Amino acid sequence: MGMQHQDKVFAGAIPETYEALMVPMIFAPYAADLGRRIAALRPSRVLELAAGTGALTRELAARMPADTLVVATDLNAPMLARAQAAGTARPVQWREADAMRLPFDDATFDLVACQFGAMFFPDKGKAFAEARRVLAPGGTLVFNVWDRIAFNAFARDITAALATLFPDAPPDFMVRVPHGYHSQATIEQDLRTGGFTAGAVFETVAETSHAAAARIPAMAFCQGTPLRTELEARGPDALMRATNHCEQALVQAYGAGPLAGPMQAHVVMVAAP
Incomplete structure (x- = not known):
């Protein structure tokens, strides 16, 4: 099944939960990794x-x-x-923009970066064409994408738990979108x-995701991603039932205390012609 409209909608309660729970648990280590790589290239326009939310x-x-x-x-x-509310160490420019229709002139930037966003582009070739258009000749496109779900423990285990709760129609957002663009x-x-x-230069980067308790990844994945919309469509109590069920599955797998699980992503770097 391909991209659905709700797959790329991060609204309502999602941004706050995403920033509070998802970012420190899985995104922060990869943001630091990309940040180091980009700083080493010394671009002047990024x-x-x-x-x-600005990780x-x-x-x-x-x-x-x-x-x-x-x-x-x-977008x-x-x-x-939410990213603007969190703030940055020094001023940056914020702009609402569609990656497939960028509101910038040709050759405006030395580097285009994207952390775990390419999977959500409905037409990836078109999005990459826009990135190339706004890059100066010889500029660099740097992005990362999740590896297959089998290498990402929390996402894998949450998806498996939801399949037991909804066996007739297992929610497949995590497999289909975040972990669906790894080839x-x-x-x-x-x-x-x-x-x-x-x-392009590819590098696979393994990290470890950490959470203080099983409730955190259960809430993060079920309530802080577009998976929330998929669950809410299954009935008024489905979101809470899913969150509770996933929490219990994680307790059984990792124990009641702090938990850690492997995660893996690909970093891609390519120069513009």
Whole structure:
């Protein structure tokens, strides 16, 4: 099944839960990783796509010199508002923008970055073409995507638990979207479609996700992602039943105290022609 409209809508209660629970648990380590890589390239003009609640934006603001232009964009205004509320170490520009129709002139930026956003682009080749268009010749596109769900313990275990709760129609958002864009061959083809003719460099990065208790990943995944919309559509009590069920499944798997699980993502870097 392909992308559905609700798959890319982060609104309502999602942004707050996402920032409070998802970011420290799974996104922060990869934001630090991308931030280090980008700072080492020393770009003077950086565009961030799908900034979400600003995990990578905060890393860029802290690591880049004060005179480096950082423009952070997202399609979802509520996510961008939450990012602005969190703030950054120094000023950045915030802009609501669709990655497939960027409101910037050609060759405006030295680097385009995206943390875990490419999976949500309905037409990835078109989004990459827009990134190439706004990059100066020789500029760099840097992004990361999740590896397959089997290598990401919390997402895997939450998905498995939901399949036992809803066996007739298991919720498949996590497999279909966040963990559905991990094939290097597919990504390379989409980059070529977008006009990136140089070979991309791929690196697989393993990290560990941590949570103080099983309730945290249960709430984070069920209530702080578009999976929430999929669950709410199953009845007035489905969201809470799903959260409670996933919490119990995680307690059985990891115990009642703090838990840690492996996670894995691919970092992709490619130069613009």
